[in-house]
Amino acid sequence: MFLEVQNLSVDLGEFYLDNVNLSLDKNSYMVIIGPTGSGKSVLLETIAGFYRAEEGKIFLEGKEITELNPENRGISIVYQDYVLFPHMNIFENISYGLKKKTNDKEIIKSKVLKMAKLLKIDHLLHRNPDTLSGGEKQRTAIARSLIIEPRVLLMDEPFSAVDVSTHAYLTKLIKNVIADYGTTCIHVTHNFNDVWNLADKVAVMKEGKILQQDIPTEVFSKPSHNFVADFVGIHNIFEGKIIEKEGSLTKIKLDSDLIIYSSDSSEDSGKILVGIRPENVIFSNETFVSSVQNQIKGVVNEIVKVGPIVWIEVKIGEINFKGILTPNSCEKLKIKKGKNIYLSFKSVNVKIIDKKEFYTP
Structure with a gap:
């Protein structure tokens, strides 16, 4: 199993995880759904290393990463509010993490241009974030996370701040780009269309627990709870x-x-x-x-x-x-x-x- 979460528990007061188990194959796409406050974001951030597990373990490619610092896990996360650097242009935002891996300007330029073209934002590289639409900002945030070629990409409601037509466009675009890069992805959403359009596997959470995880047709046609x-x-x-x-x-x-x-x-x-x-x-x-x-x-x-x-x-x-x-x-x-x-x-x-x-x- 590529990513495995075993008996994971975290207590942050209002938000918590209670004995969560989750498994994901390499290059697969999991979508997590559930009501507000069910612990979906806490689960992503614990996998990313932002919170320490009180109980349980996290394994990636067979190696335990439960106690590793976030920067050593090979995991990227994208939030719904973009979190772009306002003092950097789009090229600089996308290349930020890449510059920590290489100093070769030609390699950086080539990779940024390739990623920007795939996400159809190559004409925006000279612009500042405050001049972009919501959809353009989100594509920039995803480009910045994907360009370092993470082992796992986590996305926390990445399309919730965009309109319906932009959402549909981004869904199709992101699906193709993630497939091109062979990235394993976990995506939190409230939109069931994301399940049907993106997911190989869907998990349903409530009150810090995963109640069911399976292929979408099984969860939606034969729920176990x-x-x-x-x-x-x-x-x-x-x-x-x-x-x-x-x-x-x-x-x-x-x-x-x-x-x-x-x-x-x-x-x-x-x-x-x-x-x-x-x-x-x-x-x-x-x-x-x-x-x-x-x-x-x-x-x-x-x-x-x-x-x-x-x-x-x-x-x-x-x-x-x-x-x-x-x-x-x-x-x-x-x-x-x-x-x-x-x-x-x-x-x-x-x-x-x-x-x-x-x-x-």
Whole structure:
């Protein structure tokens, strides 16, 4: 394993890490998500060496770096507020760390120009930071960190201060540059688009702990913790009990004695949670012949239009299901509050979340 964090604990009072474990392959890109105050930035800064671990160890390329000073770790960090030197032009900012590794002016000039071209800021090298846009400043900060060819690049919400279109442009650009340099990266963000556009692996943090880390499709489609399920947008999270196995299906009883079927298996015969993503719920005015194992009738309880989609809440007994439709589909189905409607969803889309510890919001 290229980077490995083992049982890491840090206590800074309001912010802390609690027995964090993390692993990352060489040249991979991990994105860390979680609510504000969950310890994401503290984790990056502890890996970088800014905070000392009270417990646990950090390994890089098989060697322990837990007690090494930041300058000896081969790790660079980029913050959301750029931290550029205001008295230096862009060339001088980018070359700052490189000058500590070599005095050869031609090598410095060549490497700065190459990096600046890759990040499309080569026309700005003579400018001062205060004349640049937010996106240009961030590309300069990333160039300064990458040019020294760190073993690991840490980025703490690097795109949060730029507008949506600049964010999309930077995401594509940075992905290509980091791939070109073969850099291992850990990126903290609140933007799920960064997960899908950049990450080989995603970790979800809460209250100083990593609750789950895996490839994005696994975390978003089959969370292992109900907080993760809620955080990544599953929305339909219900408590239930496994009744029995029926062939390849698991029969589950929810509140109000509602029976649903899942393709997942679980060794837990007691309390479980199930999650159903709202985009996997199909609405219809009547039942239909299909391979879909779950078709249930309810009453439209709430209708909320959010941009180009409409959130529909359907009450079934004491349970509220949420699904999404386009405005055109709502019109065709004549959706309105109080209307009877059928919900259908495949058993493969009913995910069992069988963690022993349940999060209560």
